[in-house]
Amino acid sequence: LRILKLVIWDLDETILRGILEEGDEEINPLASTLMQQLDRRGILQALATQNPPERILAAIHQFGWSDRFVQVEADLGPKAKKVKRILDNLGVDALDAAFVDEDPFERDSIAVQISGMTPWSMADLEAYLAGDASPVTNEARRRPQMYREQQARVQGQETASDYADFLRSCNIQITIRPYRPEDAMRAEELLTRTHRMNLGVLSVREAIARLSQPGEHRVLVAEMKDVYGDMGRCGIVHVTPDGEGGVLIESLAISCRTRARGLSLAMLVGLLRHANTQFDRYRCRYVFNGTNRPLRMLLMGAGFKAQPEMEELVLDADRLASVELPNWAHIGYKSEGGEF
Amino acid sequence: MLSKSSDLAGLDRRAQVVQKKVIELASLSLGRDLTTSAMDELLYGTQTGFDSIALMEFILRLEEEFGLSIPDEDLDPDVFGSISTIVAYVLHRLDKDVPSAHI
Numbered sequence: 550l551r552i553l554k555l556v557i558w559d560l561d562e563t564i565l566r567g568i569l570e571e572g573d574e575e576i577n578p579l580a581s582t583l584m585q586q587l588d589r590r591g592i593l594q595a596l597a598t599q600n601p602p603e604r605i606l607a608a609i610h611q612f613g614w615s616d617r618f619v620q621v622e623a624d625l626g627p628k629a630k631k632v633k634r635i636l637d638n639l640g641v642d643a644l645d646a647a648f649v650d651e652d653p654f655e656r657d658s659i660a661v662q663i664s665g666m667t668p669w670s671m672a673d674l675e676a677y678l679a680g681d682a683s684p685v686t687n688e689a690r691r692r693p694q695m696y697r698e699q700q701a702r703v704q705g706q707e708t709a710s711d712y713a714d715f716l717r718s719c720n721i722q723i724t725i726r727p728y729r730p731e732d733a734m735r736a737e738e739l740l741t742r743t744h745r746m747n748l749g750v751l752s753v754r755e756a757i758a759r760l761s762q763p764g765e766h767r768v769l770v771a772e773m774k775d776v777y778g779d780m781g782r783c784g785i786v787h788v789t790p791d792g793e794g795g796v797l798i799e800s801l802a803i804s805c806r807t808r809a810r811g812l813s814l815a816m817l818v819g820l821l822r823h824a825n826t827q828f829d830r831y832r833c834r835y836v837f838n839g840t841n842r843p844l845r846m847l848l849m850g851a852g853f854k855a856q857p858e859m860e861e862l863v864l865d866a867d868r869l870a871s872v873e874l875p876n877w878a879h880i881g882y883k884s885e886g887g888e889f
Numbered sequence: 890m891l892s893k894s895s896d897l898a899g900l901d902r903r904a905q906v907v908q909k910k911v912i913e914l915a916s917l918s919l920g921r922d923l924t925t926s927a928m929d930e931l932l933y934g935t936q937t938g939f940d941s942i943a944l945m946e947f948i949l950r951l952e953e954e955f956g957l958s959i960p961d962e963d964l965d966p967d968v969f970g971s972i973s974t975i976v977a978y979v980l981h982r983l984d985k986d987v988p989s990a991h992i
């Protein structure tokens with residue numbers, strides 16, 4: 550387990566003491582406590598069960614769980630297929646998810662069939678939560694709600710005749726502003742939880758320590774919202790002037806919440822075009838961490854070119870200025886004092 | 890020099906096969922049909938081009954299809970800017986430095 554983002558629950562003889570179809574509807578008190586703890590920490594919860602869908606819908610209504618599970622998979626098919634569908638649909642890596650089932654056979658079965666997935670009993674989950682001191686930001690608390698908003702986006706997209714028209718109708722607003730001390734927890738979260746679009750040159754600890762050090766460095770934060778909801782702070786860049794008119798990118802992380810087409814590029818380019826980060830040249834090192842190749846593609850999309858003799862990627866200001874951004878994202882810039 | 894679409898029209902059958910396959914793979918990753926008339930269309934940093942995930946998917950498909958390993962140093966915006974520059978790159982790699990490559 551890398552970091553716990555999602556818990557996929559079994560129902561019969563896990564959340565429930567007995568079997569739903571046999572009329573055993575008593576909720577295990579430990580399950581109830583754990584689900585509430587997960588809610589408070591903004592860890593997503595989903596349900597994978599072999600009960601019939603209509604029975605599950607009734608149970609969800611009956612137990613007041615309509616806001617609890619971001620996805621429910623209910624059918625008679627194999628459990629692993631349901632778990633896989635949940636991971637795929639939510640875009641969560643198996644390394645960041647746990648499957649909770651009181652039946653050791655089911656746990657072992659999932660472990661064999663889904664590489665990287667953590668199979669836990671409720672006692673395992675309880676022990677994990679007791680030892681986890683991760684920060685809980687506003688964005689974290691809103692995470693389940695954000696996933697529901699994302700599902701509404703996907704439904705809107707599926708019913709729209711043209712994807713670009715749909716994106717334009719979303720009124721996507723990206724705001725780029727200077728980092729403030731109160732962003733520290735969210736910055737840590739972004740640098741820790743983001744895998745695909747994380748420069749990863751510095752350790753998280755080092756990256757965080759440098760944010761508050763005095764000096765010439767600049768840190769910018771990107772926030773995003775649309776008609777479906779507020780995604781909060783989704784991107785961060787930390788740059789240090791190199792004394793030669795250029796700037797070195799120390800840290801860069803962009804959350805996977807920006808999955809719609811072109812938004813990661815809009816966010817990266819927006820961060821670098823802010824008045825605080827306007828330099829002749831942008832340099833960065835890229836370290837492959839096993840999953841962050843999309844960031845390498847993003848850097849290429851923004852015009853960064855490899856400089857083999859320097860082991861760096863470099864982007865000139867002229868090239869940055871010429872990047873065409875999607876017209877469905879509106880980028881606003883704020884200074885310390887207000888908008889500009 | 891990188892080839893333009895007009896140059897490719899006169900090229901050998903191998904180049905045509907590469908071009909056809911690159912168009913097919915790019916269309917798959919973009920989710921829309923490209924044609925030979927789109928050879929010089931910019932493929933990212935535009936409204937209709939790749940986003941970073943689709944571009945990665947496309948490059949993985951290219952690697953698999955042609956038996957290439959595309960190093961990070963080659964991920965250059967001028968090389969992967971359009972179908973014609975990508976075709977030129979693939980032909981160059983097939984010719985020069987990848988003995989195991991195949992089409």
